[in-house]
Amino acid sequence: MAESFFKTATLPTLQGWQAPGSLDFQAAFLRAGGWALPRTEAFPDAAKLRERLHELKASMREGAKIGLDLRGLRDSADSVMAAAREAGVAFLLHTAELPPSLAMLKHANMPRLVAVQSPEEGAQAKAGGASALLARACDVAALRFLGLPVMAVADTEAEAKQAMADGAIGLQPRTPSLLDASPLAAFRTRLMAGLDSMAQALVRKGACTLPRLRIRNLDLAYPIQQGGMGVGISWEGLAGAVAREGCVGLVSAIGTGYHGSANPTMRLGRPDGSDSLNPPKALEWIIRAARERSEGRGAVGVNILCAIEGYESAVRASIAGGAQMIVSGAGLPLALPGYVGDADVALVPIVSSGRALQVICKQWQRKYNRLPDAVVLEGPESGGHQGFSHDGCLDPAHTLENILPEVIEERDKWGDFPILVAGGVWDHADIQRFLALGADGVQMGTRFIGTFECDASPIFKEVILRAKAEDIGLMKSPVGLPARGVRTSLQRRIEAGTAPQIRCVSNCLSPCGHGKGAAAVGYCIADRLADAMRGDEESGLFFTGSNGAKLRELVSVRDLIEELTQDPGLQRVYV
Incomplete structure (x- = not known):
């Protein structure tokens, strides 16, 4: 059974933070015998993904496994799975609720680790055929009653020890300092041995160079x-x-x-x-x-x-x-x-x-x-x-x-x-x-x-994630100043005179003069921004900065701030 895959003789250590800068923590985890978690782009290039997975495969030592983090994937599930199988990916990680375009992952015939936020999501994951669960340390005891192996996400040694006492079969340490805890000490020795002095400094408390x-x-x-x-x-x-x-x-x-x-x-x-x-x-x-x-x-x-x-x-x-x-x-x-x-x-x-x-x-x-x-x-x-x-x-x-x-x-x-x-x-x-x-x-x-935590609709995020540099530019606004966003069908409809009718129901911004500015540029900004928020791609207005075309991944806020600060595990906050 796929569940037995996660019940190993040694404690599985799942990669819990992403690489800052050019440091490849995924490869470092594999060299130390850990379980690495490369993640996919929202709309990935299968050839590039395949190349990356083969690079990681060359770093593996005994006991190491490559998983594939699919939580940010929004399309191309077939080509992603083909690349994963070719490269020998051992398991998949995704959330309990999958977008309809990714439903085929439930029938991928590969062990599936499902990230859940509650016992209710755990039950949903089990009903969907999950092989094991990934959950906060505090939820392990409640989730164990579902009869699936549970791997625990932990920030502190106390959380890790409690999770193990509650029956967790593996750990995802979210801060490098947690590797000092007794269950992970041997893994830490192997991990540090494979890093140069600069990389070693990055996993120690106080390595972040940004000021407060x-x-x-x-x-x-x-x-x-x-x-x-x-x-x-x-x-x-x-x-x-x-x-x-x-x-x-x-x-x-x-x-x-x-x-x-x-x-x-x-x-x-x-x-x-x-x-x-x-x-x-x-x-x-x-x-x-x-x-x-x-x-x-x-x-x-x-x-x-x-x-x-x-x-x-x-x-x-x-x-x-x-x-x-x-x-x-x-x-x-x-x-x-x-x-x-x-x-x-x-x-x-x-x-x-x-x-x-x-x-x-x-x-x-x-x-x-x-x-x-x-x-x-x-x-x-x-x-x-x-x-x-x-x-x-x-x-x-x-x-x-x-x-x-x-x-x-x-x-x-x-x-x-x-x-x-x-x-x-x-x-x-x-x-x-x-x-x-x-x-x-x-x-x-x-x-x-x-x-993931951004309050925008999935469609809003996908419009930005799909945008190319030539799609993003300045446009006229009812307030009299230019605005930057993605050029979508709305702009083409405005030019063709088929944009939604301007009614100024909400009276949002004073410079618009109760609809006068809207009439001058051909759209009501309150209505069109609200449509974008609701996920209406046809009539929504999708604002983004000039770098919007660089946006390719959906990640957690924590992972993003780790990347921006180059503080693995956000040790300045959690240690």
Whole structure:
């Protein structure tokens, strides 16, 4: 039986973190006799996958096994399985609920390890023919009653020991330091013996070279802030997950009437008026839920567009919900401190120039005796609305590298609050480069679309994951500034005059003038963003940054932040 595959004489040690930079932890696990987990792209190139699997096969020692992590796969299951069989992949890892396009995996005639989050999902996996389960250490005891082997995911030695006592047949250590625990000590010796001194340093506590980020009274483990993306792209799921891993997660305040907690007045299938589109109680609920998911780590903030109808109500709802930070752009948030009053919340304006920062600082200091707690400098490569004209977005003088010095110079006149750069930041090398140029941290939006926890619909994610560089560009927006997104059938329908009718039911953004801006460009931005959130590819508007074409994988927030920080297992947070 396939279940017997997972019941081995020695304790299986499943790869629990991904490689930072060029370090190949998958190969290192195989050399040490562990079980490696290469993962597939959402829409993979089977030839490249086959080549990678054969590379890994050459690293195997006795007892080692290659699994294939299919949790991010969204298409091409047949070609992936053919490559896996040819390369001798020993088992598959996937979730209890599979997309319809991947249903054939249940009949793949290979041992299947199914990742579950609860006993209910465990029962679903068993009914679907799972060979074994992968679950949190705390769930092992409950899952063992299903009669399937259970491998435990653990962060600490206490979790690992409890899981083993509860009957776990293997461990997935999520932090390298857990390898020091007695059940894994022998494996650790073999793993470290196969690494050079630099690689060995990466698996020890304190190896991360990125600085911490301090904003007001917030102390963040890593200098990374997830951008607030609306409608419905970053709500409690994404913001809470990012905060839980020691960074800043931002909830988007726009369009919360579409959230499941809201009960808006509807007309023609849309929230009727700005109070229904952006109900304060729904925003409060989302923030509280995000903070609960953060488990007391990182910080949960809110991104509020200055142009939003009901701006003051959104600010007050953010405070009532427990937001630790308010980030505000798409205009100058000159009145923001007045709405906040004495609340202990960090205020972070978004600017695109030193001049804009100067205006904000002068007004805030003169009128409210307050300065920003941090500032986000957003360049013209970001997704969504830009702070430049169409020609300005293309002007080399406006690159982040060129405008950062003037913002640093202006900031230095007022204090030493942090500067976070946004727009086109993609990887660890970009973070290091902008820190070297004088930034204190980064804000990233597009990378977080490609995560399981992102609140967007599966279709939204797939549109971005399928997009090519030539599909992404600037487009006209009802607010009078260009916006960046994926060119889909919506743009072609606008040009052909067959786009959905403009009705301005929700009255979302003041610069649109209650539908006048929408009529000028041929679409209602609130309706089209909501359609994208709902997964309507025909009429949805799909915003993304200029690097959207690089997005190829669906991963967990934790795996993404491991990659961005090059801190395997996020030891700064979990150890």
